[in-house]
Amino acid sequence: MFEALSDRLNDIFTGLRGKGTLTERDVDTAMREIRLSLLEADVNFKVVKSFVARVKERCIGAEVMQSLTPGQQVVKVVHEELLATLGEAARLELSNTPPSIILLAGLQGSGKTTTAAKLALALRKQGHHPLMAALDVYRPAAIDQLISLGKQLNIPVYSEGSKADPVQIAANAVQEARKNANTVVILDTAGRLHIDEAMMTELQHIEQRVKPHEVLLVADAMTGQDAVHAAEEFHRAVSITGMILTKMDGDARGGAALSIRQVTGVPIKYMGTGEKTDALEVFHPDRLAQRILGMGDVLSLIEKAQEQISEDDAKKLEKKMRTATFNLDDFLNQMRQIRKMGPLTQLVELIPGMRGAMKQMGGAPDMNDKEVKRIEAIITSMTRQERQNPSIIDGSRRRRIAKGSGTTVQDVNQLLNQFKEMQKMMKQLTSGKMRLPKGFPGK
Amino acid sequence: MKNLFRRRSTPEVTEEEREQIDHAVQKTKDGVFNRISDLFRESVITEDTWDELEELLIQADVGPVTASTLVESARKDVEREELHTSVEAETALRRHMVEVLGSDEHEPLEDMETGTVILMVGVNGSGKTTSTAKLTHYLQRYDRSVYLAAADTFRAAAIDQLRIWGERVKARVVAHQQDADPSAVVFDAVKAAQQRGVDFVIVDTAGRLHTKFNLMEELQKIKRVAQKSNPDARVVSLLVLDATTGQNAILQAKSFLQTVDVDGIILSKLDGTAKGGVAFSVYNELKVPIWYIGTGEKIDDFAPFNHLEFVNALFETR
Numbered sequence: 001m002f003e004a005l006s007d008r009l010n011d012i013f014t015g016l017r018g019k020g021t022l023t024e025r026d027v028d029t030a031m032r033e034i035r036l037s038l039l040e041a042d043v044n045f046k047v048v049k050s051f052v053a054r055v056k057e058r059c060i061g062a063e064v065m066q067s068l069t070p071g072q073q074v075v076k077v078v079h080e081e082l083l084a085t086l087g088e089a090a091r092l093e094l095s096n097t098p099p100s101i102i103l104l105a106g107l108q109g110s111g112k113t114t115t116a117a118k119l120a121l122a123l124r125k126q127g128h129h130p131l132m133a134a135l136d137v138y139r140p141a142a143i144d145q146l147i148s149l150g151k152q153l154n155i156p157v158y159s160e161g162s163k164a165d166p167v168q169i170a171a172n173a174v175q176e177a178r179k180n181a182n183t184v185v186i187l188d189t190a191g192r193l194h195i196d197e198a199m200m201t202e203l204q205h206i207e208q209r210v211k212p213h214e215v216l217l218v219a220d221a222m223t224g225q226d227a228v229h230a231a232e233e234f235h236r237a238v239s240i241t242g243m244i245l246t247k248m249d250g251d252a253r254g255g256a257a258l259s260i261r262q263v264t265g266v267p268i269k270y271m272g273t274g275e276k277t278d279a280l281e282v283f284h285p286d287r288l289a290q291r292i293l294g295m296g297d298v299l300s301l302i303e304k305a306q307e308q309i310s311e312d313d314a315k316k317l318e319k320k321m322r323t324a325t326f327n328l329d330d331f332l333n334q335m336r337q338i339r340k341m342g343p344l345t346q347l348v349e350l351i352p353g354m355r356g357a358m359k360q361m362g363g364a365p366d367m368n369d370k371e372v373k374r375i376e377a378i379i380t381s382m383t384r385q386e387r388q389n390p391s392i393i394d395g396s397r398r399r400r401i402a403k404g405s406g407t408t409v410q411d412v413n414q415l416l417n418q419f420k421e422m423q424k425m426m427k428q429l430t431s432g433k434m435r436l437p438k439g440f441p442g443k
Numbered sequence: 444m445k446n447l448f449r450r451r452s453t454p455e456v457t458e459e460e461r462e463q464i465d466h467a468v469q470k471t472k473d474g475v476f477n478r479i480s481d482l483f484r485e486s487v488i489t490e491d492t493w494d495e496l497e498e499l500l501i502q503a504d505v506g507p508v509t510a511s512t513l514v515e516s517a518r519k520d521v522e523r524e525e526l527h528t529s530v531e532a533e534t535a536l537r538r539h540m541v542e543v544l545g546s547d548e549h550e551p552l553e554d555m556e557t558g559t560v561i562l563m564v565g566v567n568g569s570g571k572t573t574s575t576a577k578l579t580h581y582l583q584r585y586d587r588s589v590y591l592a593a594a595d596t597f598r599a600a601a602i603d604q605l606r607i608w609g610e611r612v613k614a615r616v617v618a619h620q621q622d623a624d625p626s627a628v629v630f631d632a633v634k635a636a637q638q639r640g641v642d643f644v645i646v647d648t649a650g651r652l653h654t655k656f657n658l659m660e661e662l663q664k665i666k667r668v669a670q671k672s673n674p675d676a677r678v679v680s681l682l683v684l685d686a687t688t689g690q691n692a693i694l695q696a697k698s699f700l701q702t703v704d705v706d707g708i709i710l711s712k713l714d715g716t717a718k719g720g721v722a723f724s725v726y727n728e729l730k731v732p733i734w735y736i737g738t739g740e741k742i743d744d745f746a747p748f749n750h751l752e753f754v755n756a757l758f759e760t761r
């Protein structure tokens with residue numbers, strides 16, 4: 001659905017190649033694509049405007065205009081600007097005199113309670129003695145949820161039930177932490193709307209009462225245009241010191257984070273990447289930048305693969321992709337594995353440049369059960385030799401295979417074409433045109 | 444104006460209850476008609492008018508591609524019909540948008556046969572459990588009985604959350620232990636409901652990101668089991684979509700549609716400033732209609748969806 005910006009820009013600039021230098025109008029065409037791409041990634045409208053203006057200014061500079069690969073140059077500029085806007089991953093700033101107090105705030109359903117537990121676990125791993133406090137007295141069973149997570153992790157939870165006042169609970173929790181020599185207190189507050197005055201006032205009172213060292217806004221990576229309004233209001237009410245971006249294990253492009261960062265200036269500190277309590281990572285600006293660009297977050301792809309298949313298999317898969325030494329047997333295997341991992345189209349969208357190649361193939365193959373079975377039937381009707389060296393499959397062999405698999409010659413042709421295209425893509429991957437990032441398994 | 448949010452008035456709905464529905468709806472209704480696009484008040488339509496209009500749609504999360512398509516079509520209408528005044532243009536655009544959304548008539552849940560199973564599906568934190576409670580309350584108003592199936596056996600205290608709501612709305616909650624097989628819970632709930640002639644079973648499933656293949660398969664299994672435990676039952680799937688969601692909602696809807704054949708959407712959290720405009724694109728691209736809206740955390744903050752109202756709300760400026 002979303003076309004990678006780099007693919008689009010390459011399309012534009014291919015048409016312009018041989019023209020010598022670019023005109024400002026050419027650059028404008030590119031800027032329109034960038035604008036579209038960012039909007040599709042849920043970057044806020046106003047943020048997109050100022051961002052594109054900055055990129056344009058840099059692009060009009062000689063370095064891009066006269067480059068032989070203007071498409072890539074523009075992407076590079078965009079990427080750099082994104083990184084500059086996203087800023088470095090920031091660490092938590094805890095107090096020298098314990099306990100440090102961390103207040104979590106955010107909209108309903110953004111993931112505060114789960115994040116509280118993740119943060120507590122991460123801090124304990126760093127040698128802290130965390131205490132979690134249940135301040136969400138409103139949502140049914142929110143307190144039970146935190147208590148249950150505490151039990152699971154063996155981390156203490158302070159709560160006073162759902163009749164108590166959250167401000168008082170916060171103050172008492174800090175007392176409790178002092179008494180028990182806890183080094184960090186994590187306050188899990190109720191989700192609230194930024195326009196709910198009473199609830200925002202409550203948050204202010206909590207802040208004034210316990211003077212937290214960190215006030216972290218927990219924001220959902222899937223949020224749309226409205227993210228900035230919510231963030232601005234939270235920032236106005238209680239000074240936010242950092243952001244945690246949740247649900248990054250999905251396929252949202254996460255443009256909201258860029259907007260929030262730009263508008264509030266608050267650094268992103270962590271990202272949540274799963275439902276389990278250890279799925280919390282230090283923020284990687286580069287990965288988010290790539291995602292926003294739709295350039296494919298190859299690391300996410302690998303993570304996804306690892307979730308489903310063993311590391312060993314993942315390495316093999318990667319190696320085959322990299323060296324393009326796979327044959328039709330591998331093709332079938334991969335197809336089965338990929339099917340296990342999720343719809344192929346989705347995975348393909350995570351791989352740089354793949355989208356363009358897929359388009360040339362007439363769209364990604366539909367990987368439903370029937371399709372897989374059909375392909376399976378065709379491949380298993382081939383001889384071993386044919387599977388390993390598909391180029392020997394001539395007309396009469398195709399007819400035989402079609403007959404043997406109960407399909408048509410067109411089906412067989414289609415499969416072989418798909419396979420050829422895939423091989424081509426793999427070659428491109430190795431030719432260095434599409435670089436795999438550091439840390440790619442097997443590197 | 445009050446009738447804009449379509450609802451069936453039945454003898455069972457008292458005046459007091461009606462007021463509650465109005466209250467739920469009011470939050471999204473405030474000011475809609477007065478605040479419609481100041482830009483159209485200007486008498487002459489200029490290039491800027493269209494640009495600003497497109498911006499408005501994008502800011503409501505309609506998405507850049509759909510927004511530009513819509514504006515282009517409206518432009519054509521205006522040219523073809525030789526409209527000159529801003530008011531005429533405004534009407535043309537809104538009419539066009541409402542048209543794109545098709546009909547907002549769907550078979551009302553409250554009229555469905557006894558034995559119907561409703562699956563509440565969606566990503567984490569979208570509002571499934573709360574909407575389950577609200578929908579229960581809504582159906583009870585039509586004198587329909589409801590059992591609840593606590594099929595979120597994964598998230599900590601999710602079962603307790605549903606139990607508390609179950610007590611509040613006085614609906615029986617069928618639950619197993621934490622980490623139990625959700626399909627087994629559904630099986631028991633459907634069987635129990637069938638035995639006692641209960642009208643609906645609403646299944647509160649665990650939140651899942653649509654990209655997790657195994658979890659989506661689990662959902663498919665839940666649906667299969669629901670159907671198997673009562674072959675005569677109709678199984679309805681409702682996708683609970685958070686109105687603050689951006690363009691990712693389209694991918695979400697697509698996956699859930701492929702997995703459990705989503706019948707309708709509950710658009711939750713419309714009480715904030717988010718417009719939920721992506722639901723427009725979801726309908727436009729996938730033809731999954733919006734059935735209900737959620738406008739708060741209370742049991743009454745729930746109402747049937749009305750197209751015209753929604754389209755108007757998208758134009759509302761902050």
Ligand SMILES: Nc1nc2c(ncn2[C@@H]2O[C@H](COP(=O)(O)OP(=O)(O)O)[C@@H](O)[C@H]2O)c(=O)[nH]1
Pocket residue numbers: 108109139191193565566567568569570571572573574650683711712713714715737738739740744
């Ligand atoms: N403001 C607002 N909050 C809602 C609405 N629906 C649900 N919520 C809140 O969103 C959060 C997540 O809801 P929940 O039903 O637990 O989501 P689930 O994880 O999908 O079951 C809770 O804090 C709810 O109170 C709504 O329409 N408006």
Ligand SMILES: [Mg+2]
Pocket residue numbers: 571572573595601647648649650
């Ligand atoms: Mg739930």
